[in-house]
Each structure stands twice: as structure tokens, then as C-alpha cells.
Amino acid sequence: MNRRPFLKLVSALTLAGTLTATAASADTIRIGAVAPKTGGLAGGATVTQWPSIYLWVDQVNAAGGLTVDGEQMMIELIEYDDQTNPGETIKAVQRLATQDEAHFIIAPYGTGLNLAAAPLFDRYGYPQIAVSAITDQQPELSDKFPNMFFTLGTTTALAADLVGVLTDMREAGDLGNRVAMVNVADAFGIELATAAKPLFLEAGFELVYETSYPLGTQDLSPVIKGAAAAEPDAFVAWSYPPDTFGLTEQAMIEDIDVQAFYTAVATPFPSYGGRFGAAADGVLGAGGVNPDSPAFQEYAKAHMELTGAAPDYWASATTYASLEILAQSIEAVGLDREAVSDHLRETTFETVLGPIAFDENNSNPAFWTVGQWQDGVFVGVASRGRDGTAPVILKDGWK
Amino acid sequence: MSLTGSDLRNLVLAALALGICALLPLSGSGYWLGLGVTIAMFTALATSWALFSGPTHYISLATAAFFGVGTYVTGLGIDSLPYWGLIGIAGAIGAVLAALVGLATLRLSGVYFVIFTLGLAELVRQVITWVQNNSGQKGLYVLTDLDEAGIYWWLLGLVTAVFVTGWLIGRSRLGFALRIIGDDETVAAHSGINTARAKVLLFMVPGAVAAMTGAILAPRYVYIEPSLAFAPILSFQVVIMALLGGASRLWGPLVGVIPFTFLLEAVSANFPNQSTLVIGVAFLIIVYFLPNGFVGLLDRALTRTGHRREA
Amino acid sequence: MDILITGILLGGTYALIAIGLNLQYGVARIMNLANGEILVAGGYLAFIAYVSLQLSPLLTIFLVAPLAFALNWLIYRVMLQPLVNRAKTRGQLETDSILATFGMSFIGVGLMLGFFGGDYFSYSFMAVPLQLLGSTYGANRVIAFCMAVLICGALYLWLNRSRAGLSIRAIATAPASARLVGIDVKRLSALAFALGGAVTAVGGALISTYLTLDASTGVVFTLKALIIVIMGGVGDVRGTIVAALLLGIVETAVASLLDPGLTLAAAYILFLGILLFRPQGLFGKTTT
Numbered sequence A: 001m002n003r004r005p006f007l008k009l010v011s012a013l014t015l016a017g018t019l020t021a022t023a024a025s026a027d028t029i030r031i032g033a034v035a036p037k038t039g040g041l042a043g044g045a046t047v048t049q050w051p052s053i054y055l056w057v058d059q060v061n062a063a064g065g066l067t068v069d070g071e072q073m074m075i076e077l078i079e080y081d082d083q084t085n086p087g088e089t090i091k092a093v094q095r096l097a098t099q100d101e102a103h104f105i106i107a108p109y110g111t112g113l114n115l116a117a118a119p120l121f122d123r124y125g126y127p128q129i130a131v132s133a134i135t136d137q138q139p140e141l142s143d144k145f146p147n148m149f150f151t152l153g154t155t156t157a158l159a160a161d162l163v164g165v166l167t168d169m170r171e172a173g174d175l176g177n178r179v180a181m182v183n184v185a186d187a188f189g190i191e192l193a194t195a196a197k198p199l200f201l202e203a204g205f206e207l208v209y210e211t212s213y214p215l216g217t218q219d220l221s222p223v224i225k226g227a228a229a230a231e232p233d234a235f236v237a238w239s240y241p242p243d244t245f246g247l248t249e250q251a252m253i254e255d256i257d258v259q260a261f262y263t264a265v266a267t268p269f270p271s272y273g274g275r276f277g278a279a280a281d282g283v284l285g286a287g288g289v290n291p292d293s294p295a296f297q298e299y300a301k302a303h304m305e306l307t308g309a310a311p312d313y314w315a316s317a318t319t320y321a322s323l324e325i326l327a328q329s330i331e332a333v334g335l336d337r338e339a340v341s342d343h344l345r346e347t348t349f350e351t352v353l354g355p356i357a358f359d360e361n362n363s364n365p366a367f368w369t370v371g372q373w374q375d376g377v378f379v380g381v382a383s384r385g386r387d388g389t390a391p392v393i394l395k396d397g398w399k
Numbered sequence B: 001m002s003l004t005g006s007d008l009r010n011l012v013l014a015a016l017a018l019g020i021c022a023l024l025p026l027s028g029s030g031y032w033l034g035l036g037v038t039i040a041m042f043t044a045l046a047t048s049w050a051l052f053s054g055p056t057h058y059i060s061l062a063t064a065a066f067f068g069v070g071t072y073v074t075g076l077g078i079d080s081l082p083y084w085g086l087i088g089i090a091g092a093i094g095a096v097l098a099a100l101v102g103l104a105t106l107r108l109s110g111v112y113f114v115i116f117t118l119g120l121a122e123l124v125r126q127v128i129t130w131v132q133n134n135s136g137q138k139g140l141y142v143l144t145d146l147d148e149a150g151i152y153w154w155l156l157g158l159v160t161a162v163f164v165t166g167w168l169i170g171r172s173r174l175g176f177a178l179r180i181i182g183d184d185e186t187v188a189a190h191s192g193i194n195t196a197r198a199k200v201l202l203f204m205v206p207g208a209v210a211a212m213t214g215a216i217l218a219p220r221y222v223y224i225e226p227s228l229a230f231a232p233i234l235s236f237q238v239v240i241m242a243l244l245g246g247a248s249r250l251w252g253p254l255v256g257v258i259p260f261t262f263l264l265e266a267v268s269a270n271f272p273n274q275s276t277l278v279i280g281v282a283f284l285i286i287v288y289f290l291p292n293g294f295v296g297l298l299d300r301a302l303t304r305t306g307h308r309r310e311a
Numbered sequence C: 001m002d003i004l005i006t007g008i009l010l011g012g013t014y015a016l017i018a019i020g021l022n023l024q025y026g027v028a029r030i031m032n033l034a035n036g037e038i039l040v041a042g043g044y045l046a047f048i049a050y051v052s053l054q055l056s057p058l059l060t061i062f063l064v065a066p067l068a069f070a071l072n073w074l075i076y077r078v079m080l081q082p083l084v085n086r087a088k089t090r091g092q093l094e095t096d097s098i099l100a101t102f103g104m105s106f107i108g109v110g111l112m113l114g115f116f117g118g119d120y121f122s123y124s125f126m127a128v129p130l131q132l133l134g135s136t137y138g139a140n141r142v143i144a145f146c147m148a149v150l151i152c153g154a155l156y157l158w159l160n161r162s163r164a165g166l167s168i169r170a171i172a173t174a175p176a177s178a179r180l181v182g183i184d185v186k187r188l189s190a191l192a193f194a195l196g197g198a199v200t201a202v203g204g205a206l207i208s209t210y211l212t213l214d215a216s217t218g219v220v221f222t223l224k225a226l227i228i229v230i231m232g233g234v235g236d237v238r239g240t241i242v243a244a245l246l247l248g249i250v251e252t253a254v255a256s257l258l259d260p261g262l263t264l265a266a267a268y269i270l271f272l273g274i275l276l277f278r279p280q281g282l283f284g285k286t287t288t
Helices: A005-023 A042-048 A050-062 A086-098 A111-123 A138-144 A155-171 A187-202 A221-229 A241-254 A270-280 A294-307 A315-333 A337-346 B005-022 B030-056 B063-077 B083-105 B110-134 B148-171 B173-183 B185-190 B195-221 B233-245 B252-270 B275-289 B293-310 C002-026 C035-053 C057-086 C090-116 C139-161 C163-173 C175-180 C185-207 C218-232 C237-258 C260-277
Strands: A028-035 A066-068 A071-081 A104-106 A128-130 A148-150 A178-184 A206-213 A234-238 A260-263 A283-286 A348-351 A354-357 A367-374 A377-384 C129-132 C135-138
Touching: A028 A050, A028 A086, A042 A050, A042 A241, A042 A315, A050 A071, A050 A294, A050 A315, A066 A315, A071 A086, A071 B252, A086 A104, A086 A111, A086 B030, A086 B195, A086 B252, A104 A315, A111 A128, A111 A138, A111 A148, A111 A187, A111 B195, A128 A315, A138 A148, A155 A187, A155 A260, A155 A283, A155 A367, A155 A377, A178 A187, A178 A221, A187 A206, A187 A234, A187 B110, A206 A221, A206 B110, A206 C260, A221 A241, A221 C002, A221 C237, A221 C260, A234 A241, A241 A260, A241 A270, A241 C129, A241 C135, A270 A283, A270 A367, A270 A377, A294 A315, A315 A337, A315 A348, B005 B148, B030 B063, B030 B148, B030 B173, B030 B195, B030 B233, B030 B252, B063 B083, B063 B110, B063 B195, B063 B233, B083 B110, B083 B195, B083 C260, B110 B233, B110 C218, B110 C260, B148 B173, B148 B195, B173 B185, B173 B195, B185 B195, B233 B252, B233 B293, B233 C090, B252 B275, B252 B293, B275 C057, B275 C090, C002 C035, C002 C135, C002 C139, C002 C185, C002 C218, C002 C237, C035 C057, C035 C090, C035 C185, C035 C218, C057 C090, C057 C139, C057 C185, C090 C218, C129 C139, C135 C139, C139 C163, C139 C185, C139 C237, C163 C175, C163 C185, C175 C185, C218 C237, C218 C260, C237 C260
Parallel strands: A028 A071, A028 A104, A128 A148, A178 A206, A178 A234, A234 A260, A260 A283
Antiparallel strands: A066 A071, A283 A367, A348 A354, A367 A377, C129 C135
16 A cells, blocks of 8 residues: 555646646647545545546656647646535536636536536537436436436446346345345435335345435444344445445444445445455445456556556546547547537447447446455456456355 | 615615626626626625624524525426426525524524534434435436526525615614614613514524525536535535625625635635635635724724824 | 443544533633544544554554644644634634634645545554444444543543643633633633644544544534534533433434434434523533
């Protein structure tokens, strides 16, 4: 574990800054970025969003910039902290569009902030390749905002594939029928729990414990104790970062005896594996990647070198892929935003995740849905149309 | 109620200023319009806040509670009711909620009221989240055709209403009573003023206005979730802007809101990585060097020139 | 029984969060909104010491305490003393200190963000089960609880037995009269403020063994601490402890018996209820 990510980041940025400064004369592409650096979602954005942006800018500029109409153009990154406040996101996008005259704007972080920004991206004609915006409303949204694209999947897919994974385990005789399901009482957790419940029942599971807990709960032991008392075979939590850690620790302490243990957001964070070590083995979580793919390994190495921290095993690579898509589109059709949006709709892109093409709802239909910690690595165990799915292992105790 | 010459002059000037503000969307600059929305939003919130807190010296941190309730009214009702109706409903709910809170708490003094209102915002947020969770409701999407200019005009209308209300209160018996309460509550009570009723009535104003502001702004946020709608930081921002301007005058908060918005804007544009730090420093400078807000600064400047003239 | 113990353990956590603020607010009359940032900073130090030097948080606190004490002493002397001198009334000091410490909390977040980044920091320390009366509890929580008992006990004894402690209590009760009987109010206020900061930072170091923190989470703890302090009665150690335990037990009981989704709502209802019927807090005395 590197203890000085910040210093590394600073030096990398200064380097990137001087590089851009020297080239910033006429031929730069101004790329705007707005995401939380402070506030409730800052912890997630610092792991998932910002490092990939810095990495991408650094790599593009180190390679001499993007080729636009035969000319090499360096990237100038203009960044804003929206403080996890939709009002600030809106202001920052407006400023990027009208004052900074950014050529392109990287989509914000989080479902709520992406949606708050969507009307502005739409009005100014910017393509919005959203990553961390998981919703079932993609058809409605892309209908209303035709330049909005989705890369990380839908709520229902996330829930359905977990149900699928558990069903497969049951069919194989590894898992009983009893499921304890809890969720964080915030939009994301509520949406997922609501989507998952009928799916579990349909698949013939019995929900033996079901509850929610507020965001920011400091002691989750009643939740785990309540779940353990119901003697489930599988524990599923639609959780957010601080409680993903809290639930896992309590589960360890209670030594909850389940064959499948699932926590959602932040399970793929490197700090999760770092904190729980061998005890994390077998834990299921939202997302996943194919860690054996050379493209991902190369990306993870560069990520580590530039920012001093490892990428997470889910949205980090997707964020990077969304930037690759943007870069490829710019190189193909130039700085005309309308043309870039059209290009996005029509083309199949080669990315760190493999090929990505958007469907008629501007959605990327190929994404990871369920992953699992196996020997210190978080591997994808279920996906929609992605290669390299690993077999699921049983959760075997907490030692 | 009669208007003096200077009253008339002020009215005309205010109407003129309002007219100019209303033309902002026609300038075609989305950036300035966006800033205009922010300024209008905080002017409505801070001015109504000061209407109550200026005379009574109670610091209310309940703005986020009312605001959040307002956004939820729009979020829940946008598919079945017209927008303007929702704003009205939000205002009514905000006023009723404020009246209930006022009845229960306005006999508490000072710091207890501060913490109570803060706790209230969290309580409302928890209850709404829990209800939403148990009714299995998904995230609320507010998809409308209303654009930024529309929202801006609605807010501007609300700001106007707030100023008119404030002006009328200032001229009414209620306003007179409040000034006495602000000077000395015991004296007020002895002179036959129903202090509790006056305070509750007045507290309904910021409650209603904050809820209406939330209702108006909901379409701008598109997606409503509790952690964003009830963010406690909003309550603090309103207090700070109002105090920076000065809560003792009707126009005080306005002169706080405008520079503060531009300051925040400049900071976040120039120091994207240190904006929190720089805002903190700016904040301390204000506290230490502008103790009575801009109104205090102006008043002092005016008295000085006044003295000079007399001399 | 299980609920009671879990609740009491949680109450210990809350006492760690709130007891420092009680000193700062009760004695120095500063409603310190930057309290949570001090707590998170303490947690950061423990995290860094543990990850890079494998230093147990139980040892780190001996480093954290003097550092936080010095820092808070400085903050009080340089930043807050002028406000105290300037304020004509208690109300004005309250407004000023709310604004000033609010600004400081921003600075705190900004500094931590600059030095450590915005990532979550979490590590596993003593996350092993401990059997108590037939149920299991996290050993780290039990340790933190024991430390909370030690800290609160020491504070209580110090405030009630030592001369400085008595003077501090005198200030908390009647600052104006305290000055008349020859108590150095300024020096002791600074002492109380610094001590409060040190206790908070130590609490942060202990809490970081089982809660996941990041640079922006301070405000969550500030809010909780304020509620507990007000609930217990300003300037009374006993009140804060009772309020913290009560809150812990109620939250756990609601979570276990009713619905975990209502824990925080129940906490606020309890708080608002106490405020309505005993506005001076559980142990507070009505002041004029």
C-alpha cells in the first residue's frame, strides 16, 4: 500500500500542468470535469472518478495530444469541485459551457448529480457519457436528453444478475433458500432493494429478514444480529461505502454463517480488500472486471504509477473507458459536438473493458454486474456480455 | 396606511430594479442566468430568514427541512398536478410545519432553538426516507419542460413576494410588536403584546418561502434524493449570507447574497482543489473584519459622512 | 440484555464524540462547529501510524492528545480569544463563534483534503469477536468503550476534586462571578478548550478502529456531538455521559425491536422531546 498518494498526485499534476501550459497556446482541447472533491460522495469520487481523469489526460498529453483534423492538440483540463451539491454541479457545468468554453465535459459523478447536469449538457449540446449513474430510466432519459449515454448498467440488471448468481449456486446444491436482504435507506439502496425483492421471490427464494437502515448509521450490529437470528443462507446488502465496511466488519465479528455474502458499492474498492484481507475472500459485490485481461492490467499499472493508488475493480475502468470513447470520437470526427454524439451512437469502440457500442437507448449493453473477492482480487463473476467471467466460490467463514 | 414621498421613490426604484432583473434571461447567457438563479434562490431564502431572525434574534437552521419538503412536494406531485399548484401546496405545508414547530419551540431560547431546528431538518429527512423506503418508492424523477429562465422568473416572483411581505410587516402592527420584542421581550409582554403569537406568525414566513423555493427548484435538480434535498449545508449557507449582509434591514441579506455568490464562484473557479480551504479563510476574514455585515459597514460609513456634514 | 450491552457500547462511542465538545461549549462558551474535523484528524493520525508504522491506536493516542491539545490551545488563543473579548453579550459570542468555527471547519476539511486526499481511510484493528454474557461484540468497540469510561471518569474526578477543575466548573456556572473570586477565566477557558480538543482527537483515534472515515465526514460527528451535549445539559460531564448512553440504548433498541430504518428518527425524536420538556438538558440547571 502506498502511503503518499497525495504527493505523487501533486507531482504528477504539476508535471501534467507544465506540459499543458507549454502547449496551451492555440491548439488545446479544453476538457471540463466536475465531480465531488468534498461532501458526501467525495470518498467515492476520489477513488473512482478523479484518478482516471488525471491518468487519461496525462497519457493523452504524453503521447502528444489528440489528432484532430490532422493536427495534434493537447488537452487542457478544467476541473471543479461540486461539493456533492447538485446546485454546484449545475453552476459548474454552466461555467464550463459558457465561460470556459470547454470543448467537451466529462460526465459528473453519481446518479443524482449526473441527472442534475443532464438538462444543461442537453441544452449546450454536449455529449454526456455517464458512468456512475445506474438507473432503470435509461430509455426515458435518453429520449429526453438524446446526447446522454449510459455505461455502467441498470438497477434491474445489477439486482437480477445477483439473483441469477445465487440461483445458480442453489441449483448446484451449494446454497439454501433463505435470504436476508437489507438496504441503505437512500435513493440507490431503495431502488435496488425494490427491484431485487420481486426477483428473489420469483426465483423461489425466501426473504427471511428484510430491513433498511439510514445512511450514516454508526452501529450496524443490530442489523447483522437481526439478520443472523433469521438464519439465512445468503446475506445481501444494497449498501453504500461507509456501511459496506461497517456491515462486513460486524459480519466478521458475529461470524455470520452464510454461503453467500453480498455488499454493494465500495466492495470493489482496493481499500476493502486491504482492510479485510483474507476475510474478504468469497465476498460478493456490485460490479467487477476481468482482472486477467492485459488491457486492464496495463491500465491498473499506469493508474498506480500516476496516482499512487490502485483503481477499483468496477467503475474506475469504466470511467477510463468512457474517456477512451470520447477521445476516439474526437479523433474520428473532430470537435463538432453534434458529430461526436452521432458518432457515439453509431460506432463500436475498443476500450480497456473490451468493445463498447451503445444501443438504441444510448445504453452500453455489455457491463459487469456481480464480482467477488477471490485470493485478494475482485473478479467479475456475472456480466452482461463481457468476457472473462470467473466461477463463483462459496463464502467459507471469515478467517 | 399612507405612502410618503420617499416611500414612493423607493417603490419606483425597486420596481425598476425588478424589471431589469426580469430581463436577465433575454441576455442569452446561460452562465449569468445560472448565477441569477442562485442569487434569486438565496435572496428569497436569506431575506425571509432575516425577516424572522432579524427582529427576534433566533437563529433558525431549519431552512433545509422546509426546502427539502418543498422539493418532495414537487417530486411527488409533478405527474398529477400543475407546477404552480405544487408551489402553492409546498408553501402551505411549509407554513403549517413552521407553525407547529413555532408553537412547540419558540419559548426555548437562543442556542436551544438553533439545535432544535437543526435536529428538525434531520428528523424530517429521516422520516421521509423511511416512508419512501417502506412504500418501495424508487428515486423521484422530475422531468419537465421548464427551463432555467422559467425557474428564474418563478424565483424572482417569489423574491418580490418576500420583499413586499417584509415591507408590509414592517409597516404593520405585527412589525411594530416585533421591534419591541427584539428590543426587550419582557417589556413587550408587559405592554400587552402576545409575543408567542407574533413569533409563530413570523416564523411561518421563512417556512413557507423555503418550501416554495424547494418546490420551484425541484425541476432543476431532475432527480430528488434525501441526501441532496435535505443537505444541512443549505441552512448554514443561508445564515451566513444573511448575517454577512446584515439581518437588521430588509435589504440587508441581499447585499450579503450577491457578493457571497460571486466570492464562492471566484473561489471555485480559481481554486478547484482548495475551494473548501479558501472558502474557510474567506469566511474567517468576514467574521473578524466585518462583524456587523455589510449593513453595519454602510451604517458606519453613513454616520461618519453624516457627522462630517453636521460639522 | 444483548440490546442493552450493544446500546451501552454505542453510548461509549457517543460519549467519546461529545465529551470534548461539552468542555469547549460548557466552559469556554464556544459552540465549536469544527469539533468533528478535530475528531477526523485524530482518526487520520491513528490510521497513518497504524498503516505505516504498525503502531497500535492505543499507543497513538498518547501522541494525538498532546498534539491536539497544543493545536486547540493555539486556536483558542489566536482565533477565539479576540471574539470573546469583542463580544458584549453571550448571544453575540454565540453567533460569532458559530460563524468562526464554521469557517474553521471548512479550513480543516480543506487541509485534510490537501494532505491526505479524499479517499476513505479504514483499517482493521482488533476486529475480533469478544464473548460477553453469551453474545458477541467487536473487541475494538469494547476497547473504545473502556477508554471512554477511563476518559470520562478521569475528567469527572479532575473537575470535582482538583482546584483547577473546581475553578473550571465555577466558570461553567457563572463566568462573571468566577472572575470576581480571582479565577483566571481566560487561562482556564483556553485550558478547557484545549483539553476538549484533545479528548475529541483521542476519541477520533479510537473510533477510527471501527468506523470508516473520510476528510468530509467531520460534520456528521459535530451534529451528533451537539445533540448529545444539548441533551445532557451544557457544562455537565454527567449529563453528557447519561445522554450518550441513553441515545446509544434507544438507537439500538429501536434498531433491534422496531426497524433499523428508524434509528436516527428515534434519536431525533428523543432529542427534540427532551428539549421540549427540559430545555436546559437532563442535568442542566436553569440559568438566568
